[in-house]
Amino acid sequence: MEEPLLNGTERLCTNGEVQLIPTPTNSPDDPLNWSTWRRYWHAFLVLIFVALTAATSNDAGTAGNGMNADLGITWDQINIAAGVLFVGIGYTTLLLSPAPFLYGRRISYLICLMFSIIGSIWLARIEGVQDNIWSQLFVGASESCAEALAQLSLSDLFYQHRRGLVLGLYVLATSIGTFTGPMVSGFITDSPLGWRWVGWLAAMISGGLIFVFFFGLEETFFDRNNPVHGIQGQDATPGSIEKTEDPTDLPLDGKEKTATSVQATPDNQLDEECGQKKGKTYFQRIALITPSPTLVGTGFKQYTRRLLHTLRVFTFPAVLYSGLQWGAQDAWLTFYLTVEEDNWYDAPWNYSDAAVGIMNVPTLIGAVIGCIYGGWFSDFFVVWMARRNGGIFEAEQRLWLLLPVAFIGPAGLMLFGIGSDKGWDWHLPYLGLGFIGFGWGCAGDLSMAYLMDAYPDMVLEGMVGVSVINNTIGCLFTFTAQNWLDAQTLAQVFIAIGVLSFCFIMTTVPMIYWGKRCRQLTRKQYETFLRIRDGPA
Numbered sequence: 001m002e003e004p005l006l007n008g009t010e011r012l013c014t015n016g017e018v019q020l021i022p023t024p025t026n027s028p029d030d031p032l033n034w035s036t037w038r039r040y041w042h043a044f045l046v047l048i049f050v051a052l053t054a055a056t057s058n059d060a061g062t063a064g065n066g067m068n069a070d071l072g073i074t075w076d077q078i079n080i081a082a083g084v085l086f087v088g089i090g091y092t093t094l095l096l097s098p099a100p101f102l103y104g105r106r107i108s109y110l111i112c113l114m115f116s117i118i119g120s121i122w123l124a125r126i127e128g129v130q131d132n133i134w135s136q137l138f139v140g141a142s143e144s145c146a147e148a149l150a151q152l153s154l155s156d157l158f159y160q161h162r163r164g165l166v167l168g169l170y171v172l173a174t175s176i177g178t179f180t181g182p183m184v185s186g187f188i189t190d191s192p193l194g195w196r197w198v199g200w201l202a203a204m205i206s207g208g209l210i211f212v213f214f215f216g217l218e219e220t221f222f223d224r225n226n227p228v229h230g231i232q233g234q235d236a237t238p239g240s241i242e243k244t245e246d247p248t249d250l251p252l253d254g255k256e257k258t259a260t261s262v263q264a265t266p267d268n269q270l271d272e273e274c275g276q277k278k279g280k281t282y283f284q285r286i287a288l289i290t291p292s293p294t295l296v297g298t299g300f301k302q303y304t305r306r307l308l309h310t311l312r313v314f315t316f317p318a319v320l321y322s323g324l325q326w327g328a329q330d331a332w333l334t335f336y337l338t339v340e341e342d343n344w345y346d347a348p349w350n351y352s353d354a355a356v357g358i359m360n361v362p363t364l365i366g367a368v369i370g371c372i373y374g375g376w377f378s379d380f381f382v383v384w385m386a387r388r389n390g391g392i393f394e395a396e397q398r399l400w401l402l403l404p405v406a407f408i409g410p411a412g413l414m415l416f417g418i419g420s421d422k423g424w425d426w427h428l429p430y431l432g433l434g435f436i437g438f439g440w441g442c443a444g445d446l447s448m449a450y451l452m453d454a455y456p457d458m459v460l461e462g463m464v465g466v467s468v469i470n471n472t473i474g475c476l477f478t479f480t481a482q483n484w485l486d487a488q489t490l491a492q493v494f495i496a497i498g499v500l501s502f503c504f505i506m507t508t509v510p511m512i513y514w515g516k517r518c519r520q521l522t523r524k525q526y527e528t529f530l531r532i533r534d535g536p537a
């Protein structure tokens with residue numbers, strides 16, 4: 001038997017064609033076998049969820065002027081609530097992480113939408129500092145599914161060679177929510193409705209979405225480790241390519257070949273009349289809970305064991321690296337949004353709430369370009385690199401695209417910060433915001449794609465680790481941002497964080513050089529992680 005390839009090292013190209021990873025099955029319940037419209041409808045719903053929760057997590061800052069004027073809540077207290085929001089995001093992601101494997105994906109999305117409704121209504125009915133903190137805790141908890149489960153759901157639907165595009169769409173949805181949330185909130189705050197309607201509108205949209213999700217979001221859990229699906233033999237290494245008698249490839253023109261597998265799924269017996277497998281019924285596909293085949297009783301002990309087991313992801317270098325890249329973007333977000341909301345209302349700009357909200361448009365434009373570069377383009381780039389490498393794809397090949405970002409992102413921070421400090425006309429600060437958005441789109445997309453490439457069977461747990469790290473970084477910088485801005489000039493602060501941003505992104509260089517060695521050193525650790533996770537209770 002041929003030696004399996006190292007996780008993150010895949011035979012992507014064979015005889016001029018792109019090999020499908022994971023290995024296809026013939027089960028109609030395999031999301032990779034769903035019709036195109038079903039897969040894209042499901043992906044669309046997940047991305048809508050991501051955009052909504054990103055928007056609600058960033059709209060309270062715009063409502064802060066109203067809280068300050070009507071309730072006397074200070075900006076320091078508003079920043080404390082923003083720090084609590086990061087805690088809610090990161091650590092709810094960790095606490096909910098075992099649920100998708102034990103009870104299916106759907107239930108977590110519905111729970112998070114309930115959190116969104118609670119947090120949004122609480123925001124609309126704020127009467128004091130404690131109300132603001134509690135509302136942001138629930139709003140943060142609602143975004144937890146967008147931090148890890150969304151990537152897992154999207155990876156359920158698309159093959160590995162589409163991963164850059166899929167994550168590009170994910171980061172794009174995050175960007176749309178992050179940058180349009182404050183913009184829409186600004187218009188609402190300036191309207192006769194007032195700032196409380198920021199919360200009411202979010203609650204109504206979340207309520208409508210929970211109805212759509214209940215009836216329209218299908219379960220994507222599919223047990224690929226079960227040998228009866230014809231995917232892996234007992235000797236297969238997790239995350240490796242298993243040779244089959246009928247290898248299924250994707251031609252370079254993008255047209256997928258039909259996959260066949262050697263064994264049938266016992267849950268879907270052949271229909272004697274049509275000779276085809278029967279898939280789950282509609283009501284089975286939208287069941288509130290889809291228990292894992294390994295679930296014992298209520299699964300409480302398994303849940304606790306998985307939760308503790310997930311903490312092992314912090315020993316993987318790729319998780320630490322990806323968390324640092326994405327966390328830095330969250331940290332800088334706090335600074336430039338704070339400056340927009342604190343400084344641009346005054347001379348020489350004298351912006352209104354709506355005008356400050358519109359400042360997120362150049363950031364969004366930059367993020368869209370960054371997502372195209374780090375997503376769609378990166379898929380073509382890694383195929384090109386694989387061809388040059390004898391058809392072998394290495395996870396680190398994608399990281400080369402991050403090196404230009406190390407200069408563009410920091411340049412944007414410095415342009416915006418110095419321009420805001422010196423009272424420049426809007427042109428250069430807005431260009432800086434565009435550069436910042438480009439860095440936002442690229443850093444998250446490419447670093448998370450690298451992590452998923454390096455440890456493909458550890459997607460959810462890896463993203464949980466990234467979420468905890470990036471939201472912890474975001475929380476720390478949020479608590480200290482105002483003090484730092486008060487202690488130094490804007491130019492000094494943004495030059496400093498520009499240098500920090502450059503240093504953070506340039507950790508890509510040692511990861512390119514030593515990343516494969518790190519994967520080799522953690523291979524046994526990775527296999528042990530999967531064996532314990534998927535083993536008997």
